[in-house]
Amino acid sequence: MSAATIGEPVATASGEPVLKVTDLRKYFPIRSRILKRTVGNVRAVDGVSFEVRPGETLGLVGESGCGKSTTGRAVLNLQPATSGSVIFEGRELTGLSRRQMRPIRRNIQLVFQDPYASLDPRMQVERIIAEPLVIHGVASGAELRRRVRELMSLVGLNPEHVSRYPHEFSGGQRQRIGIARSLALEPRMLILDEPVSALDVSIQAGVINLLDDLRARLGLSYLFIAHDLSVVRHISDRVAVMYLGKIVETAPTLELFRRPAHPYTQALLSAIPLPDPQRERRRKRILLEGDLPSPANPPSGCRFRTRCFKFAMLNESQKSKCVEEEPLAEPRDVGHPTACHYAEVQPIL
Amino acid sequence: MSRSPIDVSSGRAPGGDDVLLSVDNLDVTFGSGSGAVHAVRGVSYEVRRGETLGIVGESGSGKSVTSLAVMGLLPKNAQATGSVRFRDAELLGTKDKPMSAVRGKKIAMIFQDPMTSLDPVFKVGQQITETLRVHDKDLSRSAAKARAIELLEIVGIPNADSRADNYPHEFSGGMRQRVVIAIAMANNPDVIIADEPTTALDVTVQATVLEAIKAAQHETGAALVLITHDLGVIAGLADRVLVMYAGRAVEIGAVDDVFYRPRMPYSVGLLNSLPRLDVEGRERLTPIIGTPPSLQQLPPGCPFAPRCPMRIAECSLAEPALVRVDGHSAHWAACIRSGELAGKDRYQAGNVFDTTGGDSQLPAEVGAAALTDDAGGYDASPLAAAQPSQPQSPDVMRPIDPPPADPPLADPLPADPTLADPTKREESR
Numbered sequence: 001m002s003a004a005t006i007g008e009p010v011a012t013a014s015g016e017p018v019l020k021v022t023d024l025r026k027y028f029p030i031r032s033r034i035l036k037r038t039v040g041n042v043r044a045v046d047g048v049s050f051e052v053r054p055g056e057t058l059g060l061v062g063e064s065g066c067g068k069s070t071t072g073r074a075v076l077n078l079q080p081a082t083s084g085s086v087i088f089e090g091r092e093l094t095g096l097s098r099r100q101m102r103p104i105r106r107n108i109q110l111v112f113q114d115p116y117a118s119l120d121p122r123m124q125v126e127r128i129i130a131e132p133l134v135i136h137g138v139a140s141g142a143e144l145r146r147r148v149r150e151l152m153s154l155v156g157l158n159p160e161h162v163s164r165y166p167h168e169f170s171g172g173q174r175q176r177i178g179i180a181r182s183l184a185l186e187p188r189m190l191i192l193d194e195p196v197s198a199l200d201v202s203i204q205a206g207v208i209n210l211l212d213d214l215r216a217r218l219g220l221s222y223l224f225i226a227h228d229l230s231v232v233r234h235i236s237d238r239v240a241v242m243y244l245g246k247i248v249e250t251a252p253t254l255e256l257f258r259r260p261a262h263p264y265t266q267a268l269l270s271a272i273p274l275p276d277p278q279r280e281r282r283r284k285r286i287l288l289e290g291d292l293p294s295p296a297n298p299p300s301g302c303r304f305r306t307r308c309f310k311f312a313m314l315n316e317s318q319k320s321k322c323v324e325e326e327p328l329a330e331p332r333d334v335g336h337p338t339a340c341h342y343a344e345v346q347p348i349l
Numbered sequence: 350m351s352r353s354p355i356d357v358s359s360g361r362a363p364g365g366d367d368v369l370l371s372v373d374n375l376d377v378t379f380g381s382g383s384g385a386v387h388a389v390r391g392v393s394y395e396v397r398r399g400e401t402l403g404i405v406g407e408s409g410s411g412k413s414v415t416s417l418a419v420m421g422l423l424p425k426n427a428q429a430t431g432s433v434r435f436r437d438a439e440l441l442g443t444k445d446k447p448m449s450a451v452r453g454k455k456i457a458m459i460f461q462d463p464m465t466s467l468d469p470v471f472k473v474g475q476q477i478t479e480t481l482r483v484h485d486k487d488l489s490r491s492a493a494k495a496r497a498i499e500l501l502e503i504v505g506i507p508n509a510d511s512r513a514d515n516y517p518h519e520f521s522g523g524m525r526q527r528v529v530i531a532i533a534m535a536n537n538p539d540v541i542i543a544d545e546p547t548t549a550l551d552v553t554v555q556a557t558v559l560e561a562i563k564a565a566q567h568e569t570g571a572a573l574v575l576i577t578h579d580l581g582v583i584a585g586l587a588d589r590v591l592v593m594y595a596g597r598a599v600e601i602g603a604v605d606d607v608f609y610r611p612r613m614p615y616s617v618g619l620l621n622s623l624p625r626l627d628v629e630g631r632e633r634l635t636p637i638i639g640t641p642p643s644l645q646q647l648p649p650g651c652p653f654a655p656r657c658p659m660r661i662a663e664c665s666l667a668e669p670a671l672v673r674v675d676g677h678s679a680h681w682a683a684c685i686r687s688g689e690l691a692g693k694d695r696y697q698a699g700n701v702f703d704t705t706g707g708d709s710q711l712p713a714e715v716g717a718a719a720l721t722d723d724a725g726g727y728d729a730s731p732l733a734a735a736q737p738s739q740p741q742s743p744d745v746m747r748p749i750d751p752p753p754a755d756p757p758l759a760d761p762l763p764a765d766p767t768l769a770d771p772t773k774r775e776e777s778r
Contacts, residue, residue: 063551156707200407205622206636209706234624271556273581280585
């Protein structure tokens, strides 16, 4: 059992970032019914900046509708960004055509959430895993068959099962097929979009162990997008928390879980149910009021203020700062970037 | 199936008076002949006033079917035997009409997806007043409306009097689920059954909905049966826990006993497969290799045996009954080797599991597959990990006998039709 300390970047996580995202925005236009004129924008991702260093796992967490999946897709240019910059291994990706993206996709691959929808039910596993190798003309014939078997072993599947169809595998095994396919071209980075959230917990654990092993063995960098904080804590070196299209707090994993400073992060941590009855009975929860505002019409200033328990306790002049001035993600007094004017460390767990 | 004394007493809490709902040896089968799916196999439990029973299990373990049987909501192709008693009335086999007088009045249910439990063309206030007036014909419209608003306030809906005139689509997912909870508690039911009530919701919303469920239970004093796959939710709400696997109760006990001192290897595996938030190091997780057995073709003996790291030859002889563990009167586990886990906490017990990242073989397959050449094999495969030399912990418990390569178990995966069964999909959260 190897136990690396959470929060401490692995030895290789230094130097130039593999992926550097700066002020990324992705707006989806809202069009009028008849004239199809743009009458507004859903600001799904609204100025997101982060970087991932070699061998590092950055966890991107948030609740549904916060823009975390759209961020992943915009990074890969699957949905062209509205503005901002995405630099992968020194190369700007925004604005590249599909043809220009193709050689880059060898090095940065996506793993999807739903192992039932992301595999073609009419293809044998052999063809599913071989597809990227064939498209990129990397291997053929006996070499191709050897590579597919090797990949299956790599992800912990029995290579004798190459001629089976996806329905003959369980959910966890299908997710492994998806991972094998994304590793076929030996990428340097994986974007994992909720890779274990469709799986039962006992199956989840095996896939998480696999991802841990692959990263160490192949020197991969991960952008790990998920809503489950305990999974994110387990796998990430650093964590960025998103709310309504913006990153509200970024910190090394252990720091974030020990010393959360943004009220939203605090609420999120306090809401995780712990499988520990005695602690669970003692816990006090921060309950958020109201619903997520529409990303088409986000609140002015701080986007979280409409549900913020801290905002509710401020006096009028303090409140006006939240309403008028957008808090930037700055270290402030808490030591790590936090987008709150009144950021204050409060241990939750 | 006959009533065995063990089955009856297993679900009973100490001092079993005030029992509102008792399920005894419940069996549910879908279809018939060779295609029959035996979804629930001899489940027994009891819940008392004010008590919360958590039923936990993974997809396809039969936890939802159990509650549908209790509510009399099974589809026509299902046959249920055994007994479901509400106070002294037998519910199983009751015709739909008399059952309707109980359902929603005495026993209420909260389903996973609030959008499908609410009618999209009626205002939420109307849906609550309908529930009230169906069971109480003398209630005036205005009194029902007032009560509806009061209920919406209890479950934490702001501006309840104006929100009562909104349609379900005007509410967010968490708000809708609170409306469903308000409907469930409308008639002061004695029992509330909540089937994955927060699975479709975000974690901060889940926290508020669980508060609403607690409020509803507090208000009505009802017994709560909470069905979920989320062990954290169970830890926070349940007094007692029933762990289900392959249609059977495999462990039952007080929440602290089951969570801190699990005695059935499946519960041990389930608890240890979760990432720990209380340790700072990055520990390997312990998955349970393989998939649950097909309910059409159960393996002989213990249904968990093919995936169990403690499996011995005896396990496939007969399905183990629930037996008392740790000399405890209310803690039961269905495992012939549970005694060997005595004195261990959940993490010590978890050392029987490997921290593999592979998923190509079940422990039961290892013996047979060890002969095959696996040169390109994954380094942390169960093949390697199952060698006795694998250092892990001094108190690792290994199968006493090497797993026998008996034909039905040697290769359970290819013969496993559950994999082709779309109803066996893992739950999405």
